[in-house]
Every structure is written in C-alpha cells, then in structure tokens.
Amino acid sequence: MVPSLAPVERAPALADQVYAALRAQLRSGAIAAGLPLQEVQLAQKLGVSRTPVREALTRLASEGLLVLAGRSFAVPALTIDDAEDIYEVRFLLETAAMRRIAARCVDDTVRAPIEEALAAATRANTAGDVRGFREAHARFRAACLALVPNRRLVRVIEQYGDHMQHIGAITLDDARIRRIVLDGLVGVTEALRAGDAEAAAEAMHHHLTHARHAFIVAIGLQEKETT
Numbered sequence: 001m002v003p004s005l006a007p008v009e010r011a012p013a014l015a016d017q018v019y020a021a022l023r024a025q026l027r028s029g030a031i032a033a034g035l036p037l038q039e040v041q042l043a044q045k046l047g048v049s050r051t052p053v054r055e056a057l058t059r060l061a062s063e064g065l066l067v068l069a070g071r072s073f074a075v076p077a078l079t080i081d082d083a084e085d086i087y088e089v090r091f092l093l094e095t096a097a098m099r100r101i102a103a104r105c106v107d108d109t110v111r112a113p114i115e116e117a118l119a120a121a122t123r124a125n126t127a128g129d130v131r132g133f134r135e136a137h138a139r140f141r142a143a144c145l146a147l148v149p150n151r152r153l154v155r156v157i158e159q160y161g162d163h164m165q166h167i168g169a170i171t172l173d174d175a176r177i178r179r180i181v182l183d184g185l186v187g188v189t190e191a192l193r194a195g196d197a198e199a200a201a202e203a204m205h206h207h208l209t210h211a212r213h214a215f216i217v218a219i220g221l222q223e224k225e226t227t
Helices: 014-028 039-046 050-062 080-106 108-127 130-145 151-171 175-193 197-218
Strands: 067-069 072-074
Touching: 014 039, 014 050, 014 151, 039 050, 050 072, 080 108, 080 130, 080 151, 080 175, 080 197, 108 130, 108 175, 130 151, 130 175, 151 197, 175 197
Parallel strands: none
Antiparallel strands: 067 072
C-alpha cells in the first residue's frame, strides 16, 4: 500500500445535487404552493435523467416540504393548524439551540459571523434591498446554527424552518416586516453578546412569535386566540 495516497474526494451524488437545487428553490419562494412539479420537465431543465429527480422529490416529500398531487408533487398550501404545529416545534427547538450557543458567543471571534450578518441585514434594510436582506437573514440563521454542537438538532431545525422559508421569502418584501425581523435579530444578538442563555432563548421565542404572526397574515389565515 502506498502511504502517501490521500482519499479521493467524490462529487455529491446526482440525486443529492438535484435535491439541493430544488430545496434552494423552495426556500427562496420561487416555487408557489400548488404548482405541479413534474419529473420530466424538471429533468429537462436540470439536464439529468428522471431517476435523480424522482429520488429528490421523494426525499423532499418525506420531509414534508412537498406533497403528492395526482401524478406529480407540489408545495403544500399550509393551513392554520399546520402553522401552529410547525411553530410549536420551532419554539421548542430554536430556543434550545440559542441556550446551547450563548456561552460560546461571549467570544468576539466566535460571534463574528453573526455580527457580520446582522450588520449586512441592517445595511440592506436601510437601503430597501429586499434580496440583500433575505440573504443576510439566511446568513444570520446559518451562523447561529453553525455553533450548535448537536448536529441532529440542527438538521431538525433546518427541516422545520424550511417549511416556512417559501412564505418567509414573500413576507420580507414588506418593509414593516423586515423592520420587525431586524429588531428580532438585534434582540437575539444582544443576548448572545452577553452570553445570557435564558435571555437568548427568550429573544428567539419573541422573534419567532412575530415571524409566526407575519406568516399567518401573509397567507390570509385567521390567527387562533391564545389563552
């Protein structure tokens, strides 16, 4: 055996690449709820065979991001009960994630990607740059999740966050909602700077509460009364 040989890096499987491409489209809001996603058309656009497309669509459906609609798949039109269920999970998981990373974020170097994303979101909001704000918002979320040591927790958070991303991309067109979202990011960052785990969890809960309300208003649902 030759000791100097290093493992050969392999490109991601074709189905994984198709999955990533479709998931990115879903998160950006480019695919509207109810729009049929047909294997043949997607395969032609992506320049691949139907098999990796079918595998990717099936995987997205297993994660709840797509549903079967006749012979094709589609983005589900979420109901108020869907929204309540998803946000209940997000409240539990994302507040827990903030508790986990708060102590680490006292370190300026560790926290730097979060601060940079917040600064970018602030600049984009001031300039009315909707696309820039969306990207900065996604960077902020990714920077926080990158610090969570439990990668299984991160995967579940990302999955349930994706259920709302296509609507979130639309709601951020509204300057008032961008301001609310930015205020939420500021609150989370201030708590992380202080290394206060409970304050960080509470700030995330507050942030998600406003995000939930914005989602419900955006899709024209009636919010349930809370007691």
